[in-house]
Amino acid sequence: MTIKIRSLDSTSAGFKQQLDTLLAFEASTDDAIESAVATILQDVKARGDAAVLEYTNRFDRVRATGMAAFDIGQDELQAALESLPHAQREALQVAADRIRVFHERQKQELKGFSYTEPDGTVLGQRITPLDRVGIYVPGGKAAYPSSVLMNAIPAKVAGVAEIIMVVPTPDGVKNQMVLAAAAIAGVTRVITIGGAQAVGALAYGTDTIAAVDKIVGPGNAYVAAAKRRVFGTVGIDMIAGPSEILVLCDGTTDPDWVAMDLFSQAEHDELAQAIMLCPDAGYIAQVEASIHKLLPTMPRQDTIRTSMTDRGALVKVRDMEEACEIANAIAAEHLEISAENPQQWADKIRHAGAMFLGRFSSESLGDYCCGPNHVLPTSRTARFSSPLGVYDFQKRSSILCVSEAGAQTLGKVAAELAYGEGLQAHARSAELRLKPQP
Amino acid sequence: MTIKIRSLDSTSAGFKQQLDTLLAFEASTDDAIESAVATILQDVKARGDAAVLEYTNRFDRVRATGMAAFDIGQDELQAALESLPHAQREALQVAADRIRVFHERQKQELKGFSYTEPDGTVLGQRITPLDRVGIYVPGGKAAYPSSVLMNAIPAKVAGVAEIIMVVPTPDGVKNQMVLAAAAIAGVTRVITIGGAQAVGALAYGTDTIAAVDKIVGPGNAYVAAAKRRVFGTVGIDMIAGPSEILVLCDGTTDPDWVAMDLFSQAEHDELAQAIMLCPDAGYIAQVEASIHKLLPTMPRQDTIRTSMTDRGALVKVRDMEEACEIANAIAAEHLEISAENPQQWADKIRHAGAMFLGRFSSESLGDYCCGPNHVLPTSRTARFSSPLGVYDFQKRSSILCVSEAGAQTLGKVAAELAYGEGLQAHARSAELRLKPQP
Incomplete structure (x- = not known):
């Protein structure tokens, strides 16, 4: 089955409209989900553990007789870590160490300040960590150990005393790599509950689960709806939209590399968006040829095909300057500048979640182990928001004396x-x- | 008419429950408002200026024939500034200068960073300002020039290129002090529209109003509902709850001062909350006497009476250590530590929007002119959020090379x-x- 990718040209009359249509994404709100989530949250708030137990047994098809059954002890986390193949364990550890180093820099940057005026008045700003944080980790297919590291390590570096991770285990199936990542990241407590009931338990607290101050981490539509509803009672991170990559290429990178970078975004899910901007029509044709050549080799080719057909594009631009202007309008989650001397173009970019400069900086390196966070603003929100970071687990207090x-x-x-x-x-x-x- | 203020004692059996009840505040959502706001936003999104014009003429009882009628030019702003009595103009300028100095410190703190690893890999974080910001300023009674300064100056310091202020003028009445504050703060454009229609225009853009990246500033229930709904399309600041003051007092401050500090919060609105914690029962009685003595002298005594009766409290605590523990549970918007050597108690506080240390640091000084922002986290959200600041008008991008x-x-x-x-x-x-x- 072939793949037909949208070709756009920035010099054509309808380009701006075409681009707007391509980028348009409106998270649909589902009334059935909203109402189910409202009921579950209300119930958890009113009945606490009893409600969490019932919903978990029902939705995850387990038969726990009490909340204690959902706790995974530190011993079990450590055992999960030790059970991993050596190379995998090593890779997790390297990734965690690098993520920690980068986030320590963020912490160093934000120390607070204080100054004394001539009349003795002291003004300043104090930075303190949140007391207790909840991290939501999806169960099942989308259970990503890298997400555990990316969400938990910044909280740990910030100095959050208690990091409570919830991860549903449908049919009782645990993901050993996720538990190993929790061990490495230093999560305080792991509870095998999920869905809106887990969000409610973290936000309101129950007899066995202390209420947290903020809930972060990805989840399905029920989890996202629940997070929106408890916002205000607790803090939440951004509700993420589909993942996006925008590749700015001057035509000097191996076209197979660019094709695979586009795939690496498209394989996430059918709504993911992969777009390339390039001034060289001949090179665009080469990338398209690479796409056709490489697609059949991909295990997740169905997802890639749908995502690239529905939401992908190869865009011919006038020049790299115009590519930068368009990139600022798109404000992509991931921006690769795959070009000679990429810094000259990076200097023109005002809005992007993360910028990957030069042809060796594939997004996938950043997704796992470079150090910067892989939780990034999607759907043009990079115009006004930032990657997840240590600062999301700290808050400021003004001091006036x-x-x-x-x-x-x-x-x-x-x-x-x-x-x-x-x-x-x-x-x-x-x-x-x-x-x-x- | 006398005032009856709640007296609590931390040693009594039901204290924790009493405190929880006192603090409980749930912003009610009004279905009629929600549905009206949804309709207005949809209409502004679809019909742009025509819809904004119609709603403004209807709700603000004006008769504009086109959007141009709503623009207030820089000349008019400057004229408003020059029309103020000298002392008032001077006070606004001093306040603006001090606010700018404090927020420049915030900007200095956040410069971004970059480091090079031994193999030549460069990792870093870049800080950039938002392009365009909308500031909502309420019209009518609650039009506060100090809010203009507190919202606009941090954006200006951050380097936001365009600051668009919207302020409704019901019946065409303009507040000269608000316009003067806009002139001093360096607002780019002032448009006399308000309500959900103004929020929609800023979020979606119209032919005459460019879409902004973030909307900040206080507003009524319609404005708050509209901001919640456009969140994601644009950034928003926190939706503020009623204002709160918590005074920790060791009994050494003139009781009139403390009584007036409680009033200064209570006069804001009937839902405002003013609480004092003190270990000295005799002193609490003195503050209560001051309250009875001073209340009849206050022009806004009706509001103060209602707010202090319904939501205020004088709390006898065991000692100042316990006062600090309770203060951490309350996580107040404004925390005054009116005591000898206040720093010893400040060191024990983990959660507060702003801390006013020592008996000369009345909250009112911070509200207007000390320099730190007066937009602060309410309703216990100081556990996880911060005062409005320069950082709210900046965002980070990760750099990976x-x-x-x-x-x-x-x-x-x-x-x-x-x-x-x-x-x-x-x-x-x-x-x-x-x-x-x-």
């Missing part, structure tokens, strides 16, 4: 403005600190 | 993990970069 002298000058300013806004108690509160005029 | 040598070692690790996750295109993409073994 006004001296008696400071209260004299600041008090008059505050009172003037407070009266202007009609807030007299604000004004009086400032004025009470003023010394009587001599 | 893998060397050829780096691709050899990282490629093997990535391929091992990718095969483990069943993502073969990821694995092959890494492997294609491996040099053939000699």
